Every structure is written in C-alpha cells, then in structure tokens.
Amino acid sequence: MGQNLTSRVLYFTAPFQVTVREECLPRPAPGQVVVQTIVSAISPGTELLIYRGQAPTDMPADETITALSGALAFPLKYGYAAVGRVIAVGSAAEREWQGRQVFAFQPHASHWLSAPAALLPIPDPLLPEEAVFLPNMETAVNFLMDGHPLIGERVVVFGQGIVGLLTTALLGRFPLSRLITLDRYPLRRERSRELGAHASLEAGEDDVLARLGASLQEEHAATGADLTYELSGNPAALDQAIAVTGFDGRIVIGSWYGQKRADLNLGGPFHRSRIRLISSQVSTIAPEWGGRWSKGRRLHVAWQMLQQVRPARFITHRFPVEQASQAYALLDQHPEEAIQVLFTYGA
Numbered sequence: 305m306g307q308n309l310t311s312r313v314l315y316f317t318a319p320f321q322v323t324v325r326e327e328c329l330p331r332p333a334p335g336q337v338v339v340q341t342i343v344s345a346i347s348p349g350t351e352l353l354i355y356r357g358q359a360p361t362d363m364p365a366d367e368t369i370t371a372l373s374g375a376l377a378f379p380l381k382y383g384y385a386a387v388g389r390v391i392a393v394g395s396a397a398e399r400e401w402q403g404r405q406v407f408a409f410q411p412h413a414s415h416w417l418s419a420p421a422a423l424l425p426i427p428d429p430l431l432p433e434e435a436v437f438l439p440n441m442e443t444a445v446n447f448l449m450d451g452h453p454l455i456g457e458r459v460v461v462f463g464q465g466i467v468g469l470l471t472t473a474l475l476g477r478f479p480l481s482r483l484i485t486l487d488r489y490p491l492r493r494e495r496s497r498e499l500g501a502h503a504s505l506e507a508g509e510d511d512v513l514a515r516l517g518a519s520l521q522e523e524h525a526a527t528g529a530d531l532t533y534e535l536s537g538n539p540a541a542l543d544q545a546i547a548v549t550g551f552d553g554r555i556v557i558g559s560w561y562g563q564k565r566a567d568l569n570l571g572g573p574f575h576r577s578r579i580r581l582i583s584s585q586v587s588t589i590a591p592e593w594g595g596r597w598s599k600g601r602r603l604h605v606a607w608q609m610l611q612q613v614r615p616a617r618f619i620t621h622r623f624p625v626e627q628a629s630q631a632y633a634l635l636d637q638h639p640e641e642a643i644q645v646l647f648t649y650g651a
Contacts, residue, residue: 308328308329308330308331309328309329309338309415310326310327310328310329310415311326311327311328311329311413311414311415311416312324312325312326312413312414312415312625312626312649313325313326313327313381313411313412313413313414314381314382314383314411314412314413314625314628314647315379315380315381316354316355316378316379316380316381316382317378317379318357318378319355319356319357320355320356320357320632320636321629322355322628322629322632323628323629324625324626324628329415329416329417330417332392332393332394332397332417333394333417334394334395334396334397335394335396335397335419335420336393336394336397336417336418336419337390337392337393337394337397337401337417337418337419337420337423338390338391338392338393338415338416338417339386339388339389339390339391339406339408339410339415339416339417339418339423340388340389340391340414340415340649341386341387341388341410341412341413341414341415341416341649342387342388342389342405342432342648342649343386343387343432343433343436343622343646343647343648343649344383344385344386344387344410344412344436344625344646344647344649345383345385345436345437345439345440345644345645345646345647346383346631346632346635346644346645346646346647347383347384347385347439347440348465348466348635348639348642348645349465349467349537349559349560350382350560351382351383351632351635352632352635352636353560353562354376354380354382355632355635355636356636358562358563358564359376359562359563360376360562360563361375361376361377361378362375362377381411381412381413382411382412383410383411383412384409384410384411384439385407385409385436385437385438385439385440386407386408386409386410386411386412386413386416386436387405387406387407387408387426387432387433387435387436388405388406388408388415388416389403389404389405389406390402390403390404390406390423391403391415397420398420401420401423404425405425405426405432405435406423406424406425406426407423407424407426407435407436407438408422408423408424409422409439412625412628412647414625414649424438424603427607427611429611430607430610430611431616433616433619433646434610434614434615434616435610436646437466437470437610437615437616437618437644438603438606438607438610439586440466440467440470440615441470441606441609441610441613441615442586442602442603442606443467443470443558443586444467444470444471444473444474444606444609445474445602445605445606445609446584446585446586446589446602447467447471447533447535447556447558447584448471448474448475449589449590449593449597449602450556450582450584450590451531451533451554451556451582451584452531452554453475453478453480453531454530455478455479455480456479456480456481457480457481457530457531458480458481458482458484458520458522458525458528458529458530458531459475459480459482459483459484459529459530459531459532459533460484460485460486460516460520460529460531460532460533460545460548460549461475461483461484461485461486461501461532461533461535462485462486462507462532462533462534462535462536462538462541462544462545463486463487463533463534463535463536463537463538463541463559464485464486464487464489464492464493464495464496464504465487465492465535465536465537465643466615466618466643466644467535467558468485468487468492468496468533468535468536469492469495469496469499469618469643470613470615471533471535471558472485472496472499472500472501473499473500473609473613473615474609474613475500476499476500476501477500481522481525482502482519482520482522483500483501483502484501484502484503484504484505484516484519484520484529485501485503485504485505486504486505486506486507486512486516486536486541487504487506487507487536488506488507488508488640489639489640490506490640491620491640491641491643492504492643493505493506495618495643502519503519505519507536507541512544513544513547513548516548517548520548520550526550526551527550527551528548528549528550528551528553529548529549529550529553530550530553530554531553531554531555531556532545532548532549532553532554532555532556533545533555533556533558534555534556534557534558534559535558535559536559537559537560537561538559539559539561539564539565539566539567540566540567541559542555542557542559542566542568543566543567543568543569546568546569546570546574546579547569549577549579550577551577551578551579552577552578552579552580553577553579553580554579554580554582555579555580555581555582556582556584557581557582557583557584558584558585560585589602615644618643618644619643619644619645619646620641620642620643620644620645621634621641621642621644621645621646622645622646622647622648623645623646623647623648624647624648624649624650625647625648625649628647631645631647
C-alpha cells in the first residue's frame with residue numbers, strides 16, 4: 305500500500321439515526337491484512353433493536369467477537385456479517401492471503417484491518433452474496449442442536465424472518481410429522497412453504513392458536529407441539545408458544561428481546577405440563593455437546609448447509625452503504641417488503 309486508505313464506516317448515533325463516516329485506515333501492522341468489503345448483511349433482529357434504541361446499553365455488543373467488544377451504547381459500530389477481498393498484506397503476513405475472498409464477523413465498513421486468524425476463507429462453490437449468510441445459518445444450526453428434533457415430531461416455528469426461514473429450511477430436511485410456521489407477512493409465509501413447511505399461518509389472526517391447535521392434532525399422538533421455536537422477536541409470541549406446546553414439550557427461545565419484557569401466563573396448563581424453556585444463542589455451544597462438538601465443527605456444518613440451501617434467493621434489497629438510513633427505515637417501517645437486506649460498497 306502506497307498510501308493510507310479511507311474507510312466508510314456505518315455508525316448508529318441515536319435512536320432511528322445512522323450515519324456513514326469516513327475514517328483514515330492505518331497501514332497494516334506486519335501481521336495484519338487489509339480487507340475491502342464486497343457486501344455486508346443487516347441482521348434485522350439485533351440491528352433493529354439497536355436502531356430503535358431498545359438494546360441494553362450496559363452490556364457488551366459481543367464478548368466473543370473482537371470487533372464487537374464495546375458496549376451497546378451510541379455512537380456504535382455494529383454488524384457481524386461481512387464478505388470482502390484481501391487487497392494488501394503486512395510484511396509478516398502470509399502472501400497467500402492476497403486476493404482471497406473472506407468472511408468476517410465485522411461491523412459495516414468499506415475497508416478494515418484484520419489478523420488473518422479472524423478471517424474465514426470462502427469455499428469455492430459459494431458466491432459472496434451466499435457466504436454473507438454464514439452467521440444466520442450457524443444460528444439456525446445451533447437452534448436445531450438445542451431443539452433436538454426427532455423423526456415424527458410436530459414442530460412449530462414462530463417467526464419467518466431470515467433466521468426463521470433458514471431454521472425452517474433445515475427442519476424441512478427432517479422426517480417430521482408436521483412442520484408449521486407463523487409470520488405476519490405474506491412474503492415470508494410464501495417462502496416458508498417453499499422450504500417445506502406443511503402450513504404457514506398468519507400470526508396476527510384472532511383464531512390463529514385455534515387453527516394451529518387443529519393443525520397439530522394427530523391420531524396416536526398427544527396434543528400440542530413436541531417442539532416449538534420462538535424466533536419472531538415479539539415477546540407476546542413466547543406466551544403463544546407456551547399455549548401450543550404439549551406435555552413435556554420443548555420451547556427453544558432464539559429471539560433476543562433487548563429491553564422488551566415478556567408477559568407470560570404461567571398459571572395455567574404450563575405449571576403441570578413440564579414444558580422446557582430453552583435459551584439458545586450462537587455465541588456458545590450447549591454444554592451437552594461439549595465432548596464432541598466445537599465452534600469450528602458447527603461452523604463447518606453451517607458452510608455445508610449454505611451450499612445446500614443457497615440462501616441468496618432471500619435477498620430482497622441491496623443498498624449502497626451510503627444509503628444506510630433508507631435501509632434501516634425500510635426494515636423499521638415496511639418489514640412486510642423485506643427479508644434480507646445487504647449493503648454494497650462499490651470500488
């Protein structure tokens with residue numbers, strides 16, 4: 305590199321406000337490389353909580369990702385799904401990195417410095433717009449590991465945003481008796497059925513729980529769902545999940561509610577039903593898997609699932625990063641129109 309680069313960096317600056325700042329990028333240290341971003345993906349669940357000012361500001365963004373080690377307080381750089389190309393290497397870095405396409409858990413920015421150990425080379429069959437789904441696919445893999453779906457079970461998934469759809473895509477490969485999903489938006493319900501859901505119901509209908517209960521009835525089986533996933537981000541959906549889950553059923557809570565509270569009816573059938581509420585979050589592996597699984601193994605499975613599912617079909621919008629305000633306003637005000645939104649960066 306003959307001169308310092310300027311990076312365009314996205315900041316959350318206040319509720320409902322984002323800005324893109326130009327920052328001088330230092331020359332790489334001997335062991336570092338410089339990555340130029342091709343695309344980065346918005347994580348609508350977590351990033352909308354930050355955008356709306358609903359994330360707890362007294363906790364770290366992510367203690368397991370170096371680039372997100374700060375608190376969730378404004379002004380804040382955030383994002384964890386970036387795909388780019390290595391355009392320069394430090395004097396002590398391996399020259400094989402030059403020109404490679406890589407994934408990183410990195411905030412939205414046009415260029416960044418990285419140690420090679422923090423980069424994941426993209427497998428040859430995958431395009432950048434497929435590889436950028438890696439964090440959400442790893443999350444979906446983690447949900448299945450925590451939920452333990454079994455042959456012949458009846459499974460319900462609340463929420464068909466991108467993580468919900470990827471979870472449905474994986475569940476659709478199991479020999480389940482019933483796979484039923486719920487979402488408020490027709491576009492997502494249509495994609496859900498394409499992925500293998502036997503039915504996808506409108507979450508906001510007054511009789512949705514009655515319809516769901518009828519769909520779960522099956523000869524020679526106990527009433528209610530065996531396994532339920534709450535992935536909608538709506539705390540009210542957790543109470544609905546409890547209502548439709550049967551005796552000794554499992555509920556995997558993948559939503560992060562931020563500062564929103566969940567008002568649950570635990571005084572009815574729940575108390576006698578031995579329902580298990582399971583918190584699932586991708587930054588760790590459940591202790592029960594610790595003997596044979598590592599994050600590396602789970603990540604390898606996520607790469608494989610990306611090659612099978614090919615999730616680029618879920619991209620509904622692409623915005624230059626300079627138009628970030630429009631992207632977040634779309635997700636906030638017109639979620640029915642969007643599934644996955646990407647930032648592009650040009651030259």
